[in-house]
Amino acid sequence: MQALVLEKKGELSLRDFAVATTLGPQDVRIKTHTVGICGSDVHYYTHGKIGHFVVREPMILGHEASGTVVETGSEVTNLTPGDRVCMEPGIPDFTSRASKLGIYNVDPAVRFWATPPIHGCLTPEVIHPAAFTYKLPDTVSFAEGAMVEPFAIGMQAALRARIQPGDIAVVTGAGPIGMMVALAALAGGCAKVIVADLAQPKLDIIGAYDGIETVNIRNRPAAEAVAEATDGWGADVVFECSGAAPAILGVDKLARPGGAVVLVGMPVEPVPVDIVGLQAKELRVETVFRYANVYDRAIALIASGKVDLKPLISDTLPFADSIAAFDRAVEARETDVKLQIVMPD
Numbered sequence: 001m002q003a004l005v006l007e008k009k010g011e012l013s014l015r016d017f018a019v020a021t022t023l024g025p026q027d028v029r030i031k032t033h034t035v036g037i038c039g040s041d042v043h044y045y046t047h048g049k050i051g052h053f054v055v056r057e058p059m060i061l062g063h064e065a066s067g068t069v070v071e072t073g074s075e076v077t078n079l080t081p082g083d084r085v086c087m088e089p090g091i092p093d094f095t096s097r098a099s100k101l102g103i104y105n106v107d108p109a110v111r112f113w114a115t116p117p118i119h120g121c122l123t124p125e126v127i128h129p130a131a132f133t134y135k136l137p138d139t140v141s142f143a144e145g146a147m148v149e150p151f152a153i154g155m156q157a158a159l160r161a162r163i164q165p166g167d168i169a170v171v172t173g174a175g176p177i178g179m180m181v182a183l184a185a186l187a188g189g190c191a192k193v194i195v196a197d198l199a200q201p202k203l204d205i206i207g208a209y210d211g212i213e214t215v216n217i218r219n220r221p222a223a224e225a226v227a228e229a230t231d232g233w234g235a236d237v238v239f240e241c242s243g244a245a246p247a248i249l250g251v252d253k254l255a256r257p258g259g260a261v262v263l264v265g266m267p268v269e270p271v272p273v274d275i276v277g278l279q280a281k282e283l284r285v286e287t288v289f290r291y292a293n294v295y296d297r298a299i300a301l302i303a304s305g306k307v308d309l310k311p312l313i314s315d316t317l318p319f320a321d322s323i324a325a326f327d328r329a330v331e332a333r334e335t336d337v338k339l340q341i342v343m344p345d
């Protein structure tokens with residue numbers, strides 16, 4: 001089977017690649033349809049590693065996928081061939097302590113697509129546990145199905161925030177994840193979400209949604225915009241999605257007394273935090289690592305029309321042009337949010 005293979009740092013190839021094809025009794029075989037390119041895929045391509053995850057052997061990229069079930073294992077009852085689905089890419093050890101607690105995203109044994117040494121899904125066919133494969137309603141396209149994975153991070157952040165109806169939130173960083181978080185926060189009950197970034201094209205894209213205001217921090221400090229929107233009180237929830245040191249150092253200035261700070265962005269290096277600034281407002285600090293138990297909710301919101309992710313799909317490229325698609329993702333154009341790859345029929 002052809003696959004998009006990261007041979008090593010900086011080198012991609014589209015070539016035949018043998019992967020395990022044994023269908024377990026609780027697995028499904030899926031013909032992949034659409035796969036989104038994620039910042040993590042790009043980072044493995046450009047840097048060869050993320051933290052202590054190092055690419056040591058050729059690895060298939062991709063983890064944001066939708067497709068069609070073509071075969072089901074003997075014990076699978078929730079899916080049948082022909083079902084359109086999306087896949088949750090992290091497979092925990094079902095018997096682990098973390099899984100039993102419902103926090104399988106932080107199971108030390110989790111096997112996550114395109115995180116070395118686990119292969120991703122940029123290949124025409126994958127085998128996946130049925131328990132982590134979700135049926136798409138007729139109204140949700142394959143393209144939207146492949147957006148469920150990044151949106152799931154927004155969902156996890158919104159849940160961690162414990163949003164109350166009418167909250168005002170601020171999101172620092174208008175990358176794809178910042179946008180997902182902003183939309184999940186609105187869907188979760190926020191009256192208004194202020195998104196701060198310094199790239200105007202990104203702010204224009206997310207600012208087109210109802211309920212979202214933007215502030216370009218090149219022109220104006222985020223704290224000033226938040227103060228104006230909240231009569232000087234501060235935001236109920238601060239979602240830090242940039243991973244940038246100055247933004248992290250400043251989260252307390254954006255929050256109201258007793259508010260919450262949700263750390264979503266991942267700084268490449270350790271960054272300083274103003275502990276006293278957090279303490280002086282008794283801010284509740286939450287962290288997010290991937291997601292658990294949010295796929296059903298994410299799909300339901302998309303199907304309901306309350307969350308429309310289609311404007312965030314910037315371009316769709318054929319599998320044969322995968323390498324060009326990745327090179328475009330490396331460019332990080334300010335007008336690109338999500339690039340997707342469509343597999344051949």
Ligand SMILES: [Zn+2]
Pocket residue numbers: 038039040063064149150
């Ligand atoms: Zn992703």
